[in-house]
Structures are given as C-alpha cells and as structure tokens.
Amino acid sequence: xxxxxxxxxxxxxxxxxxxxxxxxxxxxxxxxxxxxxxxxxxxxxxxxxxxxxxxxxxxxxxxxxxxxxxxxxxxxxxxxxxxxxxxxxxxxxxxxxxxxxxxxxxxxxxxxxxxxxxxxxxxxxxxxxxxxxxxxxxxxxxxxxxxxxxxxxxxxxxxxxxxxxxxxxxxxxxxxxxxxxxxxxxxxxxxxxxxxxxxxxxxxxxxxxxx
Ligand code: DC
Numbered sequence: 001x002x003x004x005x006x007x008x009x010x011x012x013x014x015x016x017x018x019x020x021x022x023x024x025x026x027x028x029x030x031x032x033x034x035x036x037x038x039x040x041x042x043x044x045x046x047x048x049x050x051x052x053x054x055x056x057x058x059x060x061x062x063x064x065x066x067x068x069x070x071x072x073x074x075x076x077x078x079x080x081x082x083x084x085x086x087x088x089x090x091x092x093x094x095x096x097x098x099x100x101x102x103x104x105x106x107x108x109x110x111x112x113x114x115x116x117x118x119x120x121x122x123x124x125x126x127x128x129x130x131x132x133x134x135x136x137x138x139x140x141x142x143x144x145x146x147x148x149x150x151x152x153x154x155x156x157x158x159x160x161x162x163x164x165x166x167x168x169x170x171x172x173x174x175x176x177x178x179x180x181x182x183x184x185x186x187x188x189x190x191x192x193x194x195x196x197x198x199x200x201x202x203x204x205x206x207x208x209x210x211x
Contacts, residue, residue: 001024001026001106001123001124001205002101002102002106002107002108002109002119002121002122002123002124003017003020003024003026003106003107003108003109003122003123003124003125003126003201004101004109004110004114004115004118004119004122004124004125004126004177004180005017005020005108005109005110005111005114005126005128005197006110006111006112006113006114006115006116006125006126006127006128006174006176006177006180007110007112007126007127007128007129007174008112008129008130008135008159008162008163008166008174009077009135009139009159009162009163009166010130010135010136010138010139010159011128011129011130011135011185012128012130012138012185012188012190012193013110013126013128014030014032014110015190015193015194016110016126016128016183016185016193016194016197017030017108017109017110018030019194019197019198020108020194020197020198020201021107021108023198024106024108024201026105026106026107026108027100027103027105027107027108028107028108028109028110029097029100029101029107029108029109029110030110030111031093031097031109031110031111031112031114031118032077032080032110032111032112033066033071034066034093034096034097035080035081035083035084035089035093036071036072036076036077036079036080037061037065037066037068037071038055038058038059038061038080038083038084038089038093039058039076039077039078039079039080039082039083040061040065040068040070040071040076040079041058041059041060041061041065042054042055042057042058042079042083043076043079045057045058049079049082049083050082052086052087052088052089055082055083055086055088055089056086056088056089056092058083059089059092059093074143074148074150074155074158077162078158078162081162081165081166082165084112084166084169085165085169085170085171086171087170087171090113090117090171090172094117094118097109097111097114097118098118098119101114101118101119101122102119106123112166112172112173112174113172113173113174115127115176115177115179115180116172116175116177117172120177123204123205124181124200124201124204124205125177125179125180125181126180126181126182126183126197126200126201127176127177127180127181127182127183128182128183128185128193128197129182129183129184129185130184130185130186131186132156132159132160132163133156134185134186134187135159136152136155136156136159137152139155139159140152140155143155181200181204183196183197183200
C-alpha cells in the first residue's frame with residue numbers, strides 16, 4: 001500500500017505521515033528533508049539558490065547530511081523552498097523518491113507532490129492543510145520549545161511567502177491531487193489529526209482498524 005501525504009509547511013503532514021507509517025507498519029520518507037539537504041549543501045558550497053546549475057550540483061549531497069540538525073532550521077526550509085522550484089532539482093530527486101514509494105510492501109511519503117508526481121498511483125492520497133494562523137502558532141511553539149526566539153508575525157509572514165512560492169512554481173506546484181482527501185487540521189490537536197488520518201486510510205482501503 002502506498003500512502004501519499006501532501007500539504008503546506010506546518011500543516012501537520014509530517015507528524016501524520018510518521019504516525020501512519022507506525023500504525024500500518026510501513027516505512028516512511030519525509031521528502032522535504034531531501035530538498036532541505038540540497039539547500040544546506042548549496043549553502044556549504046557557497047552557491048546561489050536561484051541558479052539551477054548551482055542547485056543541481058548540490059543534489060550530490062552525502063547521505064550522512066540527511067541526519068544533520070541544521071536541516072530543520074527555518075533558514076534551511078527557506079532555501080529548500082527556493083531550490084525546489086528548479087525542474088532539474090526535482091528530476092534529480094525523483095528516482096530516489098519513486099524507488100522508495102514502489103518498494104515491496106508499500107510506503108508512506110510526505111511532501112508537496114507525492115500524490116501528483118511521485119506516486120500518482122498511490123492507494124491513499126491525503127492533502128493535509130490548516131489555516132496559516134494555526135500553522136504559524138504551531139511553528140512558533142516548536143521554535144519556542146527549541147529555545148529559538150521569533151515573533152509570531154515574522155513566522156506567519158515567512159509561511160505565507162513559502163506557501164506562495166510552493167504553490168505558484170511551474171514545476172510540480174503544491175496542489176491537492178484530484179483524488180486526494182483533504183484533512184483540515186486547524187481545529188485538531190495532534191492525536192485527533194492522527195486518528196482522523198488513520199480512519200480515512202481504513203475507510204479508503206476497507207481495512208479494519210488496528211487494535
Ligand atoms: O516539508 P518541508 O517544509 O520540510 O519542505 C521544505 C521545502 O521543500 C518546501 O518549502 C518545498 C520543498 N518540497 C518540495 O518542493 N517537494 C516535496 N515533495 C517536499 C518538499
């Protein structure tokens with residue numbers, strides 16, 4: 001079974017995808033991490049995120065980089081959003097994601113274009129969304145917990161910028177697949193969102209809930 005989980009930054013898609021992986025015993029890939037690694041490597045190389053050639057060169061990042069804590073920062077997220085707009089970068093990362101999606105036994109992948117480009121044949125497609133205010137509040141809380149100080153306004157503005165870039169780019173823009181089920185988590189806490197996602201997968205696949 002392939003489960004595609006797409007949605008904007010801080011919608012809860014990563015948490016939901018991870019939980020679905022655990023519940024249905026499927027391996028999970030956070031594809032945003034690949035774009036973050038490209039952004040981080042590009043910075044190490046001193047490249048220009050708006051140059052397709054520089055961004056493509058950064059796709060040769062070493063696998064060990066995927067575990068680097070610097071990948072989680074807001075700055076790297078912004079760079080990831082910029083390098084991900086290049087078609088050559090998306091093509092360079094395609095095979096790795098497709099191979100993961102089509103592995104024996106199935107997989108869960110989360111990102112922006114899983115249901116539309118990487119696994120249009122997915123058995124379940126979830127489009128996880130939430131209001132920009134709810135997402136900014138969550139991101140603020142996460143950062144606060146990590147001891148990073150940013151104002152709520154600053155975070156909200158950054159999310160709006162990132163949404164706009166991810167939605168308006170020509171290459172694989174952030175958009176719900178026609179056959180995706182939309183899950184709005186604005187009014188849900190983490191556990192509610194996870195339960196709802198499991199329920200959707202069970203309903204769509206006709207499986208009985210796991211004990
Ligand atoms: O999910 P995230 O915030 O870690 O993703 C960082 C950036 O990577 C995001 O702004 C857009 C890009 N991305 C993408 O274009 N396609 C994906 N499948 C995953 C992420």
